[in-house]
Amino acid sequence: MYQTREQDIIPEYWYNIVPDLPEQLSPPKDSQRDKSSIEMLNRILPRKLLEQEFSFKRKEKIPDEVMELYHQIGRPTPLVRAINLEKKLGYSGKIYFKYEGATVTGSHKINTALPQAFYAASEGVQEVVTETGAGQWGTATALAASLNGMRSKVFMVSTSFYQKPLRKQIMEIYGAKVVPSPSSETEFGRKTLGERADHPGSLGIAISEAVEYALDHEYKYMLGSVMNSVITHQSVIGLETAKQLEIEGEEADVMIGCVGGGSNFSGFVFPFIAGRAEMIASTAEEVPKLTHGKFGYDFIDTAGILPQLKMFSLGAGFIPPGIYAGGLRYHGAAPALSMLVHSGRIKAEDVGEDEVLQAMRTFASTQGIIPAPESGHAIASAIRYVRRDPKSKKNIIVNVSGHGLLDLSIFSRGEK
Amino acid sequence: MRPRLLIYLTLGFPDNKFLEEFVLSIPEGTVDGLELGLPSSDPRYDGPKIRSTHGEKSSFDIDQIGGIMQICRDQEIRVNILSYYSDIEKAGERFLQGLSRHTVHEMIVPDLLIDYTEEADTFINRMREAGISYIPFFNAATPDRVIEKYLEMTDSWIYYGLQPSTGINVPVNISEVVERALSLINQRDIIFGFGIRNGSDAAEIIRAGGHGIAIGSAIVDDIRRRDRDAAVYKIREYREALDSAV
Secondary structure (H helix, E strand, O other): OOOOOHHHOOOOEEEOOHHHOOOOOOOOEOOOOOOOHHHHHHHHOOHHHHHHHOOOOOEEEOOHHHHHHHHHOOOOOOEEEOHHHHHHHOOOOEEEEEEHHHOOOOEOOHHHHHHHHHHHHHOOOOEEEEEEOOOHHHHHHHHHHHHOOOEEEEEEEHHHHHHOHHHHHHHHHHOEEEEEEOOOOOHHHHHHHHHOOOOOOOHHHHHHHHHHHHHHHOOEEOOOOOOHHHHHHHHHHHHHHHHHHHHHOOOOOEEEEEOOOOHHHHHHHHHHOOOOOEEEEEEEOOOOHHHHOEEEEEEOOOOOOOOEEEEEEOOOOOOOOOOOOHHHOOOEOOHHHHHHHHHOOEEEEEEOHHHHHHHHHHHHHHHOOOEOHHHHHHHHHHHHHHHHOOOOOOEEEEEEOEEOOOOOHHHHOOOO | OOOEEEEEEEOOOOOHHHHHHHHHHOOOOOOOEEEEEOOOOOOOOOOHHHHOOOOOOOOOOHHHHHHHHHHHHHHOOEEEEEOOHHHHHHHOOHHHHHHHHOOOOEEEOOOHHHHOHHHHHHHHHHHHHOOOEEEOEEEOOOOHHHHHHHHHHOOOOEEEEOOOOOOOOOOOOHHHHHHHHHHHOOOOOEEEEOOOOOHHHHHHHHHOOOOEEEEOHHHHHHHHOOOHHHHHHHHHHHHHHHHHHO
16 A cells, blocks of 8 residues: 555645636536526535536635545545556556545545535535445445534435345445435325335436435535536546555556546546546446437436436437446536547547446455445446557556445456 | 726626616716627526526527627627527637627637536637637636646636626635635736625625725626615615725
8 A cells, every 4th residue: 555644635725727727617407598507506516515516717726624524534635556457467567457446435536525414504504315336436425414413305216225224224224314316205206106016216316306405405416527617626636646646656647437427537546637647437328328329408317307418329218228337327428528428628528337347356356355346337448448559658547436345246247 | 096897797688678778777987898698598506696697598689789789889899799609609609700700709618618628719709800809718617737727728717606696696705716716817907896795895806915896696686676776775775885996
């Protein structure tokens, strides 16, 4: 493990890429002619978060209270040189991985859950609401809410709710109320269940339910990914990585991460955007939003309550297969990331299940860490990269966004 | 210099006869400029108030601007046109010729630098050849390099949006936004628009160093009711707030 004094590594500021993008981000777009869904965000998001969502500031100070919580939950996370993996692959260069699985909730999601919960609690909010797909985001929300003295409610995509009882249990231990989505607790959920009683759910549906529930109860909604403010918070990953590489005396030549909504990947690479590093976004073959999606305005949620964003999308109505990597099932990807993929600055590639499982096994048997299946895509892409040119001397930096200790069934049962 | 007050009106809303009468009723010295929006079927960067002033169809005869342009010339009110590039593209070559014919010298195209980056430079040159200045429209999401590029390509005043769309209100620190705009844009007048809710917002912009404001959504309901007096009253309030901030 990479060891140094942690206060040297956690940045004091988050980084917002908006003023450094090559082109202007298209603003969110209202869907209904007579209402502003952008203005509606005032009702469901803390004021400070909304300010960050539309901010031009490159640097956003991390509040002292959040910094203290970052220390408590395991930041800085380690940057580890994967020497065993290098040997196994016969690679002449170096492979490093940033291990976000080392946080107490087991993934990068806590990086934005903490500030969002802090901002909500600062406004006197009693309860926060959100959705979760694979369970990582719900887990982070549940803990962040408790740490800030609030209740939490999590709409969990139905397939995951039943397939991942341990995730649900963890959220409940942290203090959350967890319901399967579609649920009978919202109008949209009831409508969806009315159309199909055994509906497997999707992240888009769960987001719709969480937003509706927050609006009805005047609670605040927690944003799991996609939005600019979330990506700004997640920049803590890349900023730490930059500092750790600097201490190591190395530079990033290639950066690889997986993409669900795009927050771990964007947070990891955006602080390096001005440099020369090659950047590769790895997505699931079953949900090929960046390689086969359409770049244009689409809904964030299935019900269309939230504004539309210009992004790569497979369509808000896309019902993904119940794949092994639940965190990659979202139909769209963050607008800034989508723009940079569209412009060619960031490359995207899809990886299939067999290749991911093999990569996870290789990583576990060489580095001892069982990665989350989502992160397995990043590792698989890194292995692909190495195999194309094992004699290369390039430094490959991989973001391992979470651990996979609650996903072991995919190895033993081939569960999809 | 006295802060500038621009008012936004959508052509044909509620009808051109009323608009012409309304412009004539504005007390002299109150308003410095008219921003005349051309009807759009997809005014996507406008909030609900301004959207409601656009009809369902974007097709209209460019000569409809003739009457109001004549009145503004007589009243010595400077006019700039606001039109979406998605509509201009559909209208074709005759569009710029029509604007020139009616002595339009300035135009804002809010979607040009966002959704039509590949066509933008060529179109700005075409505008220049037609004798029309392109007024750059920037906001918080405009990257520094885009601002720098279009400052070099143009020599007009700048329109800067405070909010992501017109007439809405998400949390914005007005002083910080104005300071950021001023730090990137030198020697050019910057007019701030989008979501200036009241005189207090207007005064804050001027105190922070802004050169003027544009209002639109604030008077839409009055215009819809054809209540000239109410709209003029509000315009006077903004004028007073601007003047008091100097």
